Amino acid sequence: MAVFVYAENINGVYKKAAFEAVSYAKAIADQAGDTVTAVSVNPTDSSDLLYKYGASNVINIKDEGLKNFSAKAYAQAVSEVADGSIIVFPHTTDASSVAPMLAVMNGYSLITNVLEAPESLSPFQVKRRAFSGKGYMHAKAKGEKVIVTVSQNAFGVKENAVSGSEEVKNLSVANEDTKVISHEQSSGKLDLKEAEIVVSAGRGLKGPENWGMIEDLAGVLGAATACSKPVSDIGWRPHTEHVGQTGKAIAPNLYIAVGISGAIQHLAGVNSSKTIVVINSDPEAPFFKSADYGVVGDSFQIIPALTEKIKALKG
Ligand SMILES: Cc1cc2nc3c(=O)[nH]c(=O)nc-3n(C[C@H](O)[C@H](O)[C@H](O)COP(=O)(O)OP(=O)(O)OC[C@H]3O[C@@H](n4cnc5c(N)ncnc54)[C@H](O)[C@@H]3O)c2cc1C
Structure with a gap:
């Protein structure tokens, strides 16, 4: 049961949500007796940061065409390298729009906003946020292949260092759907969604x-x-x-x-x-x-x- 995780970065720098997603993927891999492969697009940060939370393999996608974010193009790029039975995404704005694209593209079940490590792997069952956080539910995936998005600050960032290896994958995915017209920079020094x-x-x-x-x-x-x-x-x-x-x-x-x-x-x-x-x-x-x-x-x-x-x- 290969476990993949999408390690999101912003301008090449890994987000805290990426470390949380890797920590979550590692918990699944431990249950399954397997290892974690992290996938990231144009990171500049060292892969050591991902080994620290349990990723044994890191695939760095290099693609100049993916400088601008597009859910479709990113889903295409992740699809080229991640063929696991479980793929973990952080529930950030960008990653939570890539996850459903990838699920539709490759026939995965999708469970969003998960809160805890899965209750079972086969069938895949997990507790998730529901009703805008006013409640929760236990969702069971129908198929064998599952994509989950991890609710931010729910599972937590957990150190679990492993010795890892890195692979660079050069891609040139078509990214013609998205043109950046203007960019609003958040005024605060800290990213609101990542702040403690x-x-x-x-x-x-x-x-x-x-x-x-x-x-x-x-x-x-x-x-x-x-x-x-x-x-x-x-x-x-x-x-x-x-x-x-x-x-x-x-x-x-x-x-x-x-x-x-x-x-x-x-x-x-x-x-x-x-x-x-x-x-x-x-x-x-x-x-x-x-x-x-x-x-x-x-x-x-x-x-x-x-x-x-x-x-x-x-x-
Ligand atoms: C479809 C829809 C979507 C919406 N989405 C959102 C959303 O995403 N986010 C959101 O925030 N709202 C949303 N709203 C609006 C929401 O319903 C409320 O109107 C809004 O949250 C009220 O904002 P507020 O608390 O700043 O203002 P108010 O309701 O005016 O409250 C101001 C508060 O300040 C207190 N106050 C006054 N003076 C002081 C003082 N000196 N010291 C301390 N306290 C003081 C008052 O007692 C009062 O409780 C949405 C509404 C609709 C219909």
């Missing part, structure tokens, strides 16, 4: 001029910043920060929500976070029902004080 800590704010902040305190708090915590939908709709913050049902779905270890009411559409994108802290002046705000810790109060007093306290603790 996220500080997020909503309409309770009253205006864009008040985001300095959110950025200061994020700065001392080493966190990424996010926002609710109306905030990005009005143009207070860039759309790249919008989280929720119609924005990015994130699952950091710590999500701090400031001046956000906690509408169901917002929760859909953040309720898989490990710990949720809600700061809101209204004790009846619905978000408190989903919070692990809640602070009732004015964010204009609490946030600067919290930032100072953390700075003092760190100092």
Whole structure:
């Protein structure tokens, strides 16, 4: 039972989600008594980073034509080298659009957003996120060949070093469907979907001029910043920060929500976070029902004080 994993990189640098996917693939390979082969497109990072999480073989696809991302072309490229009975993808924006293309192309069953190592390999059965994270289900694959996407921050990154070997595969896949017209760079220093800590704010902040305190708090915590939908709709913050049902779905270890009411559409994108802290002046705000810790109060007093306290603790 050959196990493959798609190790996603961004501008050649492996994402944390790639290490999590490799860790997950290694858990399957251990169950199956087999090894893991990682596949990546134009990486510049060393393959040592993938051996560390359990990939015994790394296939580096070199293809100038794949500089611009296209789900179809990437699925074609992965298809040329990955013929395992199980292929693992991270559930990132790009990888989760390659996975279904590849599944249709080569007749795989597809199970997305898996949370844990499989309950059985034959038939393949696994627990997955359902209903925008409000529930979960146990999905069973019909066929022998399965593609899974791993929900970010669910399984975790697990070191499991093996000695590995690398192979370079030169391809020239047609990539004519995608032309990059413009590129919006996320304003934060950290990738929101990869961040361990996220500080997020909503309409309770009253205006864009008040985001300095959110950025200061994020700065001392080493966190990424996010926002609710109306905030990005009005143009207070860039759309790249919008989280929720119609924005990015994130699952950091710590999500701090400031001046956000906690509408169901917002929760859909953040309720898989490990710990949720809600700061809101209204004790009846619905978000408190989903919070692990809640602070009732004015964010204009609490946030600067919290930032100072953390700075003092760190100092
Ligand atoms: C189809 C659809 C899809 C949607 N998708 C999304 C989505 O993806 N993401 C999303 O976020 N929303 C989404 N929404 C919108 C969602 O329903 C809510 O309207 C939105 O999340 C509310 O944003 P908010 O919490 O920032 O603002 P509000 O609901 O206005 O809440 C502001 C909060 O700030 C608090 N507050 C005010 N002053 C202070 C203060 N000084 N200190 C502390 N707290 C204070 C208030 O008590 C209040 O709870 C969607 C809606 C629809 C219909």
